[in-house]
Amino acid sequence: MEEKKNNNKDDTPVVMNQHKIELELRNHPIRGRGVFPKEQIKRNTLIEISPVLLFTPDEYKAHGQYTVLDHYTYIWEGGQFALALGLGSMFNHASNPNVGYFRDFENKVIRYKTMRDIEPDEELCINYGSNLWFEDTEEQVESDLDEQDFLGSFDL
Numbered sequence: 806m807e808e809k810k811n812n813n814k815d816d817t818p819v820v821m822n823q824h825k826i827e828l829e830l831r832n833h834p835i836r837g838r839g840v841f842p843k844e845q846i847k848r849n850t851l852i853e854i855s856p857v858l859l860f861t862p863d864e865y866k867a868h869g870q871y872t873v874l875d876h877y878t879y880i881w882e883g884g885q886f887a888l889a890l891g892l893g894s895m896f897n898h899a900s901n902p903n904v905g906y907f908r909d910f911e912n913k914v915i916r917y918k919t920m921r922d923i924e925p926d927e928e929l930c931i932n933y934g935s936n937l938w939f940e941d942t943e944e945q946v947e948s949d950l951d952e953q954d955f956l957g958s959f960d961l
């Protein structure tokens with residue numbers, strides 16, 4: 806079998822220092838599994854770094870899009886698709902999310918940070934964008950966050 810080349814730009818280790826917060830997966834009858842904190846989390850806290858598994862555009866067109874992966878993959882650079890390994894695949898969608906993410910193409914990871922202070926048991930959600938493929942069950946979450954704050958809140 807032909808060996809696949811690792812195209813990492815350098816061999817610098819990627820520090821995975823996120824797991825200091827107690828998180829758990831909880832099941833919702835419609836949304837399925839989601840991520841919840843057992844403690845308060847401050848705004849701008851790194852809560853997860855998910856390594857990604859990459860699919861080429863051809864692999865995705867021929868196979869991935871016809872499988873459950875289609876509900877889990879992120880768009881990546883160069884037309885690739887990325888499956889987040891770890892909690893990155895478990896965040897449910899909210900139109901007004903409390904978690905934002907940054908695609909680190911060079912290190913092939915996605916970093917997730919809180920966008921505001923979060924209370925224990927408040928579900929951690931990201932925004933999937935406007936083309937949802939399911940009926941959104943989300944309960945309206947009150948927030949004083951405005952659009953500008955949302956877009957400009959990262960400090961990565």
Ligand SMILES: C[S@@+](CC[C@H](N)C(=O)[O-])C[C@H]1O[C@@H](n2cnc3c(N)ncnc32)[C@H](O)[C@@H]1O
Nearest residue numbers: 836837838876877894895896897898941942943
């Ligand atoms: C990336 S997965 C999230 C993890 C998923 N809940 C699970 O248990 O595997 C995306 C799927 O979660 C569900 N989902 C996420 N956010 C939702 C929401 N706001 N309302 C309804 N379903 C949601 C949909 O079924 C969607 O296809």
